[in-house]
Amino acid sequence: MKKISLIIASVMVAIAFAMPASAQLRIGPKVGICVNELHFNKSLGSSDNRTGFTGGVMLDGRIPLLGFAFDASLMYVRRDAGKEVHNDYIAIPVNLKYRFGFPVISRIVVPFLTTGPEWAYMVDHSKIELGKENKSNFSWNFGLGVELLSHVQVAASYGLGLSKTYESGEVNGKNRFWTVTAAYLF
Numbered sequence: 001m002k003k004i005s006l007i008i009a010s011v012m013v014a015i016a017f018a019m020p021a022s023a024q025l026r027i028g029p030k031v032g033i034c035v036n037e038l039h040f041n042k043s044l045g046s047s048d049n050r051t052g053f054t055g056g057v058m059l060d061g062r063i064p065l066l067g068f069a070f071d072a073s074l075m076y077v078r079r080d081a082g083k084e085v086h087n088d089y090i091a092i093p094v095n096l097k098y099r100f101g102f103p104v105i106s107r108i109v110v111p112f113l114t115t116g117p118e119w120a121y122m123v124d125h126s127k128i129e130l131g132k133e134n135k136s137n138f139s140w141n142f143g144l145g146v147e148l149l150s151h152v153q154v155a156a157s158y159g160l161g162l163s164k165t166y167e168s169g170e171v172n173g174k175n176r177f178w179t180v181t182a183a184y185l186f
Helices: 002-018
Strands: 022-042 048-062 069-080 085-099 107-125 136-148 152-161 166-170 171-184
Touching: 022 069, 048 085, 048 171, 069 107, 085 136, 107 152, 136 171
Parallel strands: none
Antiparallel strands: 022 048, 022 171, 048 069, 069 085, 085 107, 107 136, 136 152, 152 171, 166 171
16 A cells, blocks of 8 residues: 555656646635545444534646646544544645636636545544554545636545554444535635
């Protein structure tokens, strides 16, 4: 898993350095909600969907004329896993975007699709007797959204947890989550 993460990060950095000088970079605050479910590989009960929150800062870059863009964020995320059970993370999602530019309405609304990895490091958690808690998580995000008036981005994404959040013998749990966010870019 670490080799795959290193390869993906290397490719993302190479793409960022290969971007033309005319690429447009913008930055701004990003806030939203996160609906999390702790998914176990064996029947251990249900964590149900629990609502948390997220907030941070986002960097958005566009490559003119190609329709491609990227975004990277530094986010504080609270993922609830049950009654009085939560995990707080510093998350770094990095997404590749495809923007659908329609000449007539592109100054008003631009829809986009996103996909990319997310690294999350646990900074706080509630104690539960479930087994070993992993301090870092890796997931892959898939999403869609719209950019309004060239400054506001509203997006929804699904994060598919690829690394184990909890481990206890043969039982392990992974985060699966929906995130809905809004960002204002300068």
